[in-house]
Amino acid sequence: MGKHTFNFSALLGRFLKVVMVAVVMPLAIGLFTGIREQLALVSASGEAAFQQWVTWGFVSYVGFHTLLYRPVTLFRASRRLFSTLALWLFGGQVSSVDRSAGGNGRDTARKAAGQGSTLVAFSPYVVPLSTVLVCVVGWLVGRWVERRFVDGPVGVLIGATIAFHWLMTADELQQQRQRWRVETYLLAIGLVFVVTLLIGAACLPLAVPGFSVGQAVADGVARAQAVYTTLLQRLFF
Numbered sequence: 001m002g003k004h005t006f007n008f009s010a011l012l013g014r015f016l017k018v019v020m021v022a023v024v025m026p027l028a029i030g031l032f033t034g035i036r037e038q039l040a041l042v043s044a045s046g047e048a049a050f051q052q053w054v055t056w057g058f059v060s061y062v063g064f065h066t067l068l069y070r071p072v073t074l075f076r077a078s079r080r081l082f083s084t085l086a087l088w089l090f091g092g093q094v095s096s097v098d099r100s101a102g103g104n105g106r107d108t109a110r111k112a113a114g115q116g117s118t119l120v121a122f123s124p125y126v127v128p129l130s131t132v133l134v135c136v137v138g139w140l141v142g143r144w145v146e147r148r149f150v151d152g153p154v155g156v157l158i159g160a161t162i163a164f165h166w167l168m169t170a171d172e173l174q175q176q177r178q179r180w181r182v183e184t185y186l187l188a189i190g191l192v193f194v195v196t197l198l199i200g201a202a203c204l205p206l207a208v209p210g211f212s213v214g215q216a217v218a219d220g221v222a223r224a225q226a227v228y229t230t231l232l233q234r235l236f237f
Contacts, residue, residue, distance in 0.1 A: 017183040024190035026227035027220070031197045034220030035204075042210045050208050053155025060156070061163040075168040079124040125169045126195040130161040131203065138207030147209075154207045162200060166193070 039051035138154035169192055173185065180188075197220075204211045 014181065014183060017181075017187050021183055021186045021190060022231075023228075024187065024194055026231075027224040028190055028193040028197065030223035030227070031194060031201075031217065031220035033223055034216045034218070035197060035201050037219060038211055038216040039204075039208065042208055048152075050151070050155050050211070053152050054159035057156035057159025057161075058163045059159075061160040062167070065163070065167050070168070070171065071164070072168070072171075075164070075172070078129050082124045082127060082129045125172070125192050126199070128162055128165040128196045128200055130165060131158060131196075131200050134158055134161050135200075135203040135207040142207070142209075151208075158200075158204070158207065162196070165196060 036051055039054055040049050042050045134154060134157045138150060138157075141154075142150045170189060173188055173192075176185070176188075198217070201211075201213050201216055205213060
């Protein structure tokens with residue numbers, strides 16, 4: 001009887017994850033489109049739209065990552081930096097983050113200290129620290145330098161850093177595929193995509209004057225709702 005209960009629970013868990021994937025993916029696509037369209041409405045000092053600069057940075061990094069070099073060391077250094085900052089802000093709650101890459105002794109310590117802290121351990125993946133730093137630096141430099149000299153480079157760096165974060169996170173999570181089922185992996189990727197979009201959008205007004213976070217999110221949610229409606233109509237009507 002216990003075995004059947006366990007199998008039912010596992011099946012139910014997998015079903016719920018599939019449902020979550022079906023909910024998260026349209027939301028991620030909607031948010032991405034909403035943010036992209038908002039960037040298209042904001043001009044970089046009267047010249048090209050910010051969307052164009054960000055797209056150039058994004059595509060350039062994707063080509064660099066695919067054809068030339070994957071900066072794994074830089075990504076892990078940014079994770080350690082985030083862990084240090086979080087440790088300074090929240091104390092011992094995040095002490096397990098850096099131990100995930102260690103040996104058996106470290107893994108044991110991480111499991112003992114990090115029970116129930118999945119979100120904490122996952123946080124370096126969902127916070128695009130490099131993009132946040134670029135937005136802050138862009139805001140600071142923009143206070144002292146003319147915007148026409150700042151907007152283009154900052155837009156390119158925003159696109160490059162978000163591509164860097166997404167691709168390196170996907171590479172890191174790919175190493176977990178042997179332990180995870182496909183729906184778990186897709187759910188993790190979808191959640192990373194959604195949360196990084198929300199955090200990045202919240203920081204964009206620092207570097208992109210005139211960018212509306214509320215409008216971008218509202219447009220993204222509306223697009224996701226349209227996808228949900230279409231799917232439901234095709235499934236049940």
